[in-house]
Amino acid sequence: MxxxxxxxxxxxxxxxxxxxxxxxxxxxxxxxxxxxxxxxxxxxxxxxxxxxxxxxxxxxxxxxxxxxxxxxxxxxxGSPEAPHPLQQSFAERGAVQCGFCTPGMVVAAADLLARDPHPGREAIREALSGNLCRCTGYSRILDAVHKVDER
Amino acid sequence: MSAYLPGTLTDLWDLLEEADTAVMAGGTDLLVRRRAGKCAGRICCLERIPELRGVQEEEGVLEIGATTTLTDLLESATVAARLPMLHQAVRQLGSPLVRNQATLGGNMCTASPAGDTLPALYALGAQAVLLSRRTERVLDVAEFIAGPGRTALEPGEILARVRIPLPEPNAVQHFEKVGRRRALAISVASLAAVLRLDGDVVRDIRLAFGSVAPTVLRCAEAEAWLTDRTLTADNLRHAAGLVRSAVLPIDDVRATADYRRQVAGNLLLRLETYRP
Amino acid sequence: MQHEPYDIGPARPRLDALAKACGAELFSADSYPPGLLWAGARRCGVPHGILRGVDAAAARALPGVHAVLTREDVPGSNRQGIVHKDMPVLCGTRVRHCGDPVALVVAESRDILRQALALVRVDIEPLPVLADIDAALAPDAPLIHEADGSNVLLAAEIRKGDAEEALAQCDVVLEETFFTPSQAHAFLETENGLACLDEDGVLHLTVSTQAPFRDRFEIGHALGLAPWKIRVHSPFLGGGFGGKDGATVQCLLALAALRLPGRTIKMWWDREESFLAGYKRHAARMHYRLGAMHDGTLKSVVCRLWYDSGAYAHLGGEIMELGMEHAAGPYRVEHMDCRGLCVYTNNPVAGAFRGFGVAQVSLAFEGMMDRLAGRLGRDPLDLRRQNALRRGDRNCAGVTLTSSVGLDECLRRVRDHELWTTRHTWKKAAPPFTRRGVGIAAVFNGMGYGRGLADNAIAKIELTPDGRFVIYSGVPDMGQGNASTFAQIAGEMLCQDAGRLEVVQPDTERAHPSGSASAGRTTYTFGQALIKACELMTAKLVRRAALALMIDEPGGITLVPGAVRHLPTGKELPLAAMGAMLPRDDRVCVAEYLMPVSREVPDTGRDFPLGFPHLIFPFAAHLVRVEVDELTGLVRVCDYLAATDGGRVLNPQNFHQQIEGAVAQGLGFALMEGFGTENARITTPDLSTYLIPTSLDFPDTQSVAVETLEHSGPFGMKGVGEVGLNGPLPAVASALSDALGARIDRAPVTPAMILELLASRGAQA
CATH class of the missing domain: 3.10.20.30 (Beta-grasp domain)
Incomplete structure (x- = not known):
């Protein structure tokens, strides 16, 4: 079809x-x-x-x-040349290790921010709870989303 | 294999006349089963039929379209305010990604004993509205669910809506799920309870347990014992004993039957925290 | 900012992070060259049996199937294995675990592959299943590897002093048996790769692998090829943790490529196949007796360890060796008698996993310390400090610790932390139906290969004609960040900014053999080699610059970002000019480094062909606060603190990432991840039954660096990839014991176990 x-x-x-x-x-x-x-x-x-x-x-x-x-x-x-703020924040805040979960994680975070531009840390935890990461222990990922506006 | 996305019920009825057609709502169960080779055949997606989606309140009853996603339910102000128990149950189902796709109707039709919305629906006295080309019928959720993985749906028939009578605002609604982790966990045991308190005396109580029997279990014995008694630890302990006798749990990779039996009773003890 | 050197010390973002966050980094799984064919293995699905026959006719007849290969099609030895070569590429006569491959199918598409795999008929006569260590050790047990004459892969001992005699002299002797489960690595990128045989007969592989150089030899041995006709490239891995150390897809891919010259073959195990056929952590049973004096001095440890190797050896003997070498913990213990048996069973194949044999014994030795503290009425942290290893001590294997030892400082950081000092008030404030507990653990983990195998790396760095530096990494980056650290080392040594540094991921044709990404060795060993290569590069560029600038001697010439500068005159020569000026041979520097080994030869451990003993150890002290729900037995981890001695920290971001990630994996090991089997058949076949932690499960780890100076390491560092995994299980066990008043002796700790312990202590509660 x-x-x-x-x-x-x-x-x-x-x-x-x-x-x-x-x-x-x-x-x-x-x-x-x-x-x-x-x-x-x-x-x-x-x-x-x-x-x-x-x-x-x-x-x-x-x-x-x-x-x-x-x-x-x-x-x-976004691309490495013109990254989305979340992609930039993930890269800068150490939220990326092996990086295989990262795209899905960024997409889920983008969905969250579209609905709630300033989520609290617990809301971020919940929003990303369907994205498994085996490298990080998650806290830097939460930071990357939480502090996406701070540069 | 073919996939169809009818936009109207009329188109749907035509498609359902072909044999070997699976109806798919969100796909989070069906496509996993297909991947495992547990089902084949044509797929008919309900997602583009507007009548099957949405939340509406009318005369103290909330009508929820079967393909309303769980995320939509979480975002419904009425569900949050009037059905906190269902809200909590949905919030603990799968993950946000799953909930963006999975639907209330899908969770009911999967008819798993561990279906996270089911205990709340049983405790709330929900009804299922079934539709086919020619008929519409309404069943209590307990009648709709015929057994593990089985429903009362006839060939050519779909679950269209769910009706939930809204409990009175001062009723206590309690939900607790026990899983092996805090997200993406299949329930090991769960309790949905609706009760009305007069001081510390229980006037009306409905208890529905998930994952401890082939289908959700309403525990009439414990309900009867607690009715018109005070919400004390002793009374709850006695009722917990009745629950443990009533459940029919199994062993699986997530938990043993013994654990499920014990915890089903224990979950009742938590109600003491509602004692004024 | 742009010209700021990418140097050592600050928390620098990784160079690979942005491309990964944008989905632009290409993992091996992301490669789909045109015309590729899909390969897949037919797994036997039976734990133990005689393979009577494989009927591939129907599969071969399916349109779109290019080949169905069986044992007869395998050239060479048909044996894979890192040290002990006992694992067939395709089974011929015997199957030893459910994931054993009996046929290899190559097809036009994944759909056809799936259909063809289902059409391969297998005739297996079942043999008695050896589902655990005891079954395998029973006198009448069938032999899993008949040629070995026993189901024991390795029986070994490490003895120091006279442990039994010393035990008899002790004031207190405690005894306990501990159990730890099998664990799946559960990396997000499952095992995969591609292979193609070119017209010159060179076999090209791109694989998600931790050991590209060793893979060549493993493939060569198994398939009868010259290793130098095999080229392996390992792009960034989507996780490894030890599970991609050793053959996964390599030999199967190579076999398919040999059969279909010129075609690119792709194989990508799905999650279920990864769990079925991939490696796991060894399940272990550990029986301990610990003897101590009234004043808390540890005297003697007598222990017996059993490691379940599953159907094949992988590095089972070496892994158990590490467990034995760490068996008495990071403590001064005069006498030890440790004996280990690594045993074949029909369970999934066990192999390398972060915490390599040590994660198991950590539960045991720290469990014994808690029991001793309880018996003596001592503060558990204080008791550990009293016995903690210090520099100059001999460890339990008899090796003098000549390198950095920061354990006591780690323990002090925990002792002074608010999470420890406020523990009593915190526990008392437990809400209804809740109990609280606080636990600690002191752990360590030997770094590097140990004696008997050269822990060597060879670094190559090139100045490009446009004035940048390319580092040819010889050790894969599975997510631990060593690639970026290599850039940082070069940035520091050559005073260059990130824009001028590029790291090429390992490719056996472009880089030099540098061992595997494992054992906490990558940054240490390759980093030292790279420092030397950078020194050679600096010396070279200074001298060439002197020539070009017509300066009579190279004194006073230094590298600055993008240029070489003569300080006395201020004259500069851009690196681009130097790159353009020099011939390629002159733009490349290569240097190597060999990790030191212990000069002591302990009079024990002679059963280990390699890997014993280790010389350098990172240390850590962990603290955890937990809440237990009395009604459900669910455990909530409330707070976590890890103080780690990894020598000097080169990049705090990378350092803490390693610790935080290891703690999460360790908490999973403690509380949810038991890789399940029932009669050697897997009961946790996928990610809905094998649970790993989500973002909601555990709190943020507070990671504290205790910066000792490791003189032998690059800029004073030592590897911390593994040590963080060893702490969570014993710390959680300790905290739960504190909460429940009952001891934990196994993992994962399930809610059912908690309820049982609560019930058994019910009277006191």
Whole structure:
């Protein structure tokens, strides 16, 4: 089936199979490998992307469900040359270690900040509780979101 | 495999006439089961049918569309103010990412004994509104859930809405979930309780336990014992004993049956904190 | 700011962090070259059995399947293993654990691969399952590796003094048996890689691996190839923790690539396969007797350790060795008699994991210290300080600590911390249905490979024609941040800003062999080599600059950001000019470093072919405050403090990251992560059943650096990657004992265990 969507500001059309997952078309067909896969069952959050502004698990989303939607992946939030404030804050505050969970973490944080621009630390903890990180112990990630406005 | 995203109920009914069609709401359970090879066939997504989504209050009853996401529920002021128990249960379900997709109807249709919203729905006396091309019927949630993983849904029928009578504002609503961690945890035992207190005397109480029986367990014996008695540690301890006799827990990788039995009773003891 | 040198000392952001935060860094999993084929292993799914046959006909017949390979297709020895080569690439006659591979399928797409794997028919005659150490040691137990003649991979002893005799002289003798579980690394990027055989017969691999140089030899041995015909590249890893040290996908990928020359083959284990076939921490049983005097002086430790190696050796003997070497804790103990058995079972394969054998015994020796403090009525922190190792002492393996020892200072930091000084009032303020407890632990972890294996690294640095410096790293960065630290070392030595420093991730063709990313050695060993390479580079550039500036002698010439400056005249030569001027051979400096080993030869530990003893140890003291809910047995970790002696801190951000991350992983080990098996079949096959900590589970760790000076290390540092993992379990056990009035002897501590302990103490409560 043909699906059309806007991804990172660009209108895109793809022919997909009914059982294809969103994460696979992003990574393998659109070359957007910033979106990671860590479990395939919604337990780790590494595959989070924004769909109509809300963070979703792209491993538990069918490609077909993207039809007509507006998507933002980690690449759409910013690049090393023009990073999103969250990406900058993650990098500066030591919130990145191996970095494999980081894109999903940043996407989940972007969803939070869109709804609550100045969340408290506990609200951030809760908002990121679906994104597993095995390297950090989380506190620098919480700092990065909490202090995103402080430079 | 094909996936369909009907935009109207009429289109949906046509699609459901084909055999081997799975209905998908948020996909957080269904797609995990598919990945494990536990189900195949066509998928029909409900997410684009507007009638199935949204929260509405009418005459003391809250009607929640089956595909309303759990995040939408958390963001509903009415749910937060009038159904704090459901609010808490939803807040502890999965993770924010899961809740952005998962729906109330999906949690009910999965019909897991550990379904996090179910104890609250049982305790609140919720009803399920079932719809097919030609019929609409209303079942109590306890009738809707037929067993672990089984519901009363007939072929061609979907869960459309959930009706929850709003408890009176001064009723105590209590929810507690025991999981092995604080997010993304499948419940090991849970208790949803609604009670009305007259001083420290219990006038009306409904207790629903999750994960300690094949379906959510309403404990009539404990409810009867506590009714018209004071909310003391001794009375609660006695009722906890009744709960432990009533539950039918199993051993699994998360906890033993013995632990579940003991904790199901213990959870009741926490109600003492509501004693004025 | 832009020209500020990227130097040692300040908390500098990592150079790789921004690209990772933007999703721009390419991990090996992110590579999808055009025309790639997907490879996957058919796992046997049976813990123990005779492989009667593999029927691949149906799978081979499936359109889109390029190859289905079995044991007969494997050239070479078909044996993998770091030291002990006992693990088949593909099983031929015997399967020893559920994850053993019996066929390798290569297909056009992942879908076809999945279908084809399901079509491979396997005929296995089951054998009795050896599900634990006792079953494997039973006299009539079948042999898992028949050629070995025993299910014991290694039996070893470390003895110092006469421990039994000393025990008889002690005022107090305590006895206890402890158990620690298997643990999964659960890195977010599961095992994966790509391979391609080029037209010159060179095998190219890109793998998420901690040991690219060693991989060449492992693949070469298993498949009968010359190692120098194998090139391995390891991009940044999405986590490792020891689980990517040793063969995972390498030999399978290489086998597929050999069969299909010119095609790029990709293999990426999903989470379930990672849990099924990946390495785990060794489950252990530890029986201890500790003897002490009334005044608290430790005298003697007699202990017996059993480590469950699972179906294959990996580094089981070496891992148990570390446990034995640390068995009596970071204390002065005159007499020790430690005997260990590392045993084959049909459980998932155990291997390297942060805290390498030491995480297990840490529960035991600290548990014994708590019991002793309780028996003697002593303050547990004070008792530890009384016995703490100091520089010049001999440790329990008989090695004199000639290097930095900051344990007592770590303990003092904890003692003076508010979390310790206010513990009594905090405990008394426990809310209803809640008990509170405060626990501490003192731990250490030997650094480097130890004797018997050269802990060597070779650093290469190049001045580019455009005046930047490229460091060719020989040791992978699995997330610990060594790549960026290498840049920082070069920035310090060469006085250059971050924009002029680039680190190339290990590639066996471009970098020099430098060992594995493991053992807390990466920054230490490679860092020392890099310092030397930078010294050579500086000396070279100064002399070349003198020539170019027509100065008669190089005195007074120094490097500044972007240039070489002659101080007496103020003349400068841009690095870009120097880079353009020099031929490549002259722009490259290479230097190496070999970690020192103990000059003492303890008259024990002769059973260890390598890895015994260690010379340099980071130390730590941890404190945890916990709350226990009496109704559910749930434990809440309220506060955590870690004081760590890792020598001088090169970059506080990296240092604290290591500690905080290790503590989180250690708290998981203590409270939620038991990798489950039932009759050697996995009961926690995925991330919904095997739980690791989320952001809501544990508090922020307060990490305090105790900066001793490690004279042998680069800028005075020693490696802290592992020591932080050893503290949480014993500290939590100690805190729970404090809260419950009952001792903890195993992990993970479950709510059910807590309720049982509460019930057994019910009368007193």
């Amino acid at each position: 043909i699906i059309r969507f806007c991804i990172n500001g660009r209108d895109t059309e793809l022919d997909v199979r009914g059982d294809e997952r969103a994460v696979d078309i992003l990574r393998e067909r659109l070359g957007l490998t910033g979106t990671k896969e860590g479990c395939g069952t919604g337990e780790c959050g590494a595959c989070a992307i924004l769909v109509d502004g809300r963070a979703r698990l792209s491993c538990l989303t069918l490609a077909a469900q993207l039809d007509g939607r507006d998507l933002t992946t980690i690449e759409g939030l």
